[in-house]
Amino acid sequence: MNIAIIGAGAGIGLESVLLALKKGHIVTALSTNTDQILNHPNLIKINGSATSPKDLKNAIKNADAVLITVGTKNKKATTLFSDIAKTLTEVTDELNFTSPVLVITGFGAGDSKRYLSFFMKTVISLFLKDQYINKTIMEETITKSNMKWEIIRPGMLTNGGSNSNYKVISELQKGMKVGKISRADVAEFLITEAENPLNLYKYVALTN
DSSP states (O other): OOEEEEEEEEOOOHHHHHHHHHTTTTEEEEEEETTTTTOOOEEEEESTTTTHHHHHHHHHTSSSSSEEOOOOOOOOOOOOHHHHHHHHHHHHHHHHHSSSSEEEETTBBBBGGGGGGHHHHIIIIIIIIHHHHHHHHHHHHHHHHSSSEEEEEEEEEEOOOHHHHHSEEOSOTOOOOOOOOEHHHHHHHHHHHHHHHOOOEEEEEOOO
């Protein structure tokens, strides 16, 4: 299948590219910097922005599934995530796009904020508050769109390898514990879900 990965140059996006290629898929990788992605016969690299309608359209137009994995190291106020959601909505409407769109936000966005551990609530409040406010807007924009969406909310990301022993939680429950998870495990979930979407129109939390 053809998988479009938006934000493919690092982190979860890069892990997803590598895994998708390993599993024999064709990958269209959009990033502002694709230098970290080694060339491959099944790989199409697009240097561009997820907030550019032209770049995004080129990346997803032939995709059987789209993965939105964009992150930022900027801890200050940002509109990056909401801008991507707005552009994505416009482009998918224009294309009459019907393939699944899997979107990474984070546990703590939207109504999951009430279920954070004290530690994670403190970390987000001190360092990532503005990011999560904007990720919440992203979720709201996408879930109100015509997209065949799925929102994925990983816990605290690590650089560990994949052990395939992570939990997939599709309902918010009192006392639930969402802790660390490796980027490699998140990538494994994304590619598996792209191949066989089981959680469309759901908010899914991932944790070890």
